[in-house]
Amino acid sequence: MNDQPLPDRAPEEPAPESTVRPPVRCRLCGRPLTGRASRRTGLGPACDAKLHPDRPDIRPRRHDVEQEPLF
Numbered sequence: 001m002n003d004q005p006l007p008d009r010a011p012e013e014p015a016p017e018s019t020v021r022p023p024v025r026c027r028l029c030g031r032p033l034t035g036r037a038s039r040r041t042g043l044g045p046a047c048d049a050k051l052h053p054d055r056p057d058i059r060p061r062r063h064d065v066e067q068e069p070l071f
């Protein structure tokens with residue numbers, strides 16, 4: 001049962017040059033960025049967190065590590 005007809009056109013058509021965008025790479029580590037936000041900032045999520053550990057728009061949340069154990 002191997003008589004499947006081949007498609008007329010190639011499975012992978014080359015995209016027109018106008019739609020091809022150069023891959024955006026992280027300016028810190030050089031890894032290709034896939035996320036929209038990462039491409040906008042030019043940083044990967046990990047490097048972005050490294051450069052901006054404390055964002056001013058994020059409310060400081062205290063960790064409850066200083067709480068005494070309840071048991």
Ligand SMILES: [Zn+2]
Pocket residue numbers: 026027028029030031043044046047048
């Ligand atoms: Zn990076």
